[in-house]
Amino acid sequence: MEKQKPWSIPPKWSELSRGGFGGVEPEAGSWPMFFFKKHMFRGMITLYGEPVSLDPVDPYTIDFKGEQLEVVKQTLRNLTPQQIKMAKLYAETTPTEDWAFVINELIEKYDINPPRAARIMGICKAALNDTMIVTWDIKYSTDIARPDQIDPTIQTVIPTPRFPAYPSGHSTMAGCAEVILSHFFPEETVRLTQKANNIAQSRLYAGVHFPIDNEEGLRLGRQIGNHVIKLI
Numbered sequence: 001m002e003k004q005k006p007w008s009i010p011p012k013w014s015e016l017s018r019g020g021f022g023g024v025e026p027e028a029g030s031w032p033m034f035f036f037k038k039h040m041f042r043g044m045i046t047l048y049g050e051p052v053s054l055d056p057v058d059p060y061t062i063d064f065k066g067e068q069l070e071v072v073k074q075t076l077r078n079l080t081p082q083q084i085k086m087a088k089l090y091a092e093t094t095p096t097e098d099w100a101f102v103i104n105e106l107i108e109k110y111d112i113n114p115p116r117a118a119r120i121m122g123i124c125k126a127a128l129n130d131t132m133i134v135t136w137d138i139k140y141s142t143d144i145a146r147p148d149q150i151d152p153t154i155q156t157v158i159p160t161p162r163f164p165a166y167p168s169g170h171s172t173m174a175g176c177a178e179v180i181l182s183h184f185f186p187e188e189t190v191r192l193t194q195k196a197n198n199i200a201q202s203r204l205y206a207g208v209h210f211p212i213d214n215e216e217g218l219r220l221g222r223q224i225g226n227h228v229i230k231l232i
Contacts (some may be wrong), residue, residue, distance in 0.1 A: 001070075005211060006143040006144075006145060007017040007132055007143050007144055007145040007163070007164040007165065008023070008109070009144065013140070022084040022162065023140065023163050023164075024161070024162050024163045025136065025163075026136075026140050026163075027134070028133060028136040028137075028140070029133060029134075029136040029140055029141070030137070031133050033129065033130040033133055033134075034126035034127075034129060034130055035047065035126065035127065035136075035227070035231055036052055036130055036227075037051045044134075045185065046067060046083055046227075046231060052227050052228025052230070053223070054134065054220060054223050054224065055223075056086045056138060056216050056219070056220045057212070057216050059142045059144050059166045059212075060142070062166075062210075062212050064144065064145070064159025064210055064212075066151065068210040068211060068212055069147060069150055069151060069210070071204075071210070071211050072154065072204065072207060072209075072210060072211070073147075073151070073154065075204055075205065075207075076154065076155070076156075076157075076159075076207050079149050079157070079205060083205040084157055084205065086198060086201070086202045086205055087157045087158060087202050087203075087206035087207075088157065088158060088206075089202070090170060090198075090199050090203075091114050091185040091202075091206060095128070095132075095169060095170050095173035095174065095195050095199070096125075096128055096132075096173070098199075099124070099128060099173065099174075099177040099181075100125070101120055102177070102181065102192075102195070103120065103124055103125075103181065105183065106184075106185050106188060107120065107121070112203075120184050123180065123228070123232055124177065124180050124181065127176055127177075127224065127228045128173055128177060130166050130224065130228075131172050131176040131220075131221055131224050131225075132169060132172070132173065134172070134220070134224060135167060135172045135173075135217070135220070136163075136169075138163040138166065138167060138220075139163055139165075139166065139167070139169075140164060142164065142166055143164050144165045144166035144207075145164070145165060146161075146164075146165045146208060146214075147165075147207060147208070147209070147210060148207065148208075151201055154207060156206060156207035156208055156231065157205065157206045157207050158206045158207075158208060159228050160208050161208060164223055165209055165210065165213050166209050166210075166212070166213050166216070167213050167217035167220055168170055168200065168203050168209045168213040168214045168216075168217035169202065170199050170202070170203050170214075170217070171196075171199065171200035171203065171209075171213065171214045171215075171216075171217025171218045171221065172217040172218070172219075172220050172221035172224070173221060174195070174196035174197075174199040174208060174218060174221060175196055175200075175217065175218040175219065175220065175222040175223075175224075175225060176222065176224050176225040176228070177192070177196065177214060177221075177225070178193055178195070178196035178221075178222065178225070179221075179225025179226055179228075179229065180190045180225045180228060180229065183225075183229050189205050194196035196218060196221075197218070200214035200215070200217060201214065201220050
């Protein structure tokens with residue numbers, strides 16, 4: 001399999017269309033976390049030294065230039081108005097803003113008392129912080145290009161983000177938030193799962209992610225969420 005072209009070496013059109021090239025917070029993958037930390041020899045561990053199993057698929061085994069790219073192109077050719085609307089909807093805010101709104105909505109809906117509300121909000125936001133750091137670490141260490149970097153003829157629905165593709169940040173955040181909020185609000189599990197799936201799928205509709213970015217992002221986020229639940 002031909003090795004994927006790095007995101008960090010964009011074509012000239014990309015530099016021009018993005019108003020200059022430069023990654024967003026490329027060092028974020030090294031920031032400290034609330035629930036986990038990196039160990040030189042043992043990989044990811046909890047703050048108590050327990051091992052954390054995270055197993056996203058090695059992106060260098062994925063056929064980005066073939067099957068994955070073709071799915072993106074076919075999807076963009078056959079977008080419905082509803083899919084375009086979904087792509088734009090979840091691009092209007094950052095994942096943290098979107099899930100903060102959901103957290104507040106659920107706290108109000110179930111009339112959660114102040115101490116428990118603070119606990120739910122603190123755990124969710126700390127977990128999302130850790131999820132984003134793990135995601136950024138993978139993004140910049142694997143340096144996977146975006147669909148329209150591989151094929152410049154692709155017309156995305158939204159501007160292509162200025163950081164590597166794999167895994168999808170929206171998807172990892174969605175997977176983590178779904179798991180943790182379902183733990184605190186089990187009555188909302190079906191709705192939360194659907195929302196997480198919609199957010200992940202919206203990134204394919206937008207043309208800025210390969211399907212595997214979103215699938216593995218969701219899976220990774222859910223793994224992180226389940227580890228956090230064991231710690232609280």
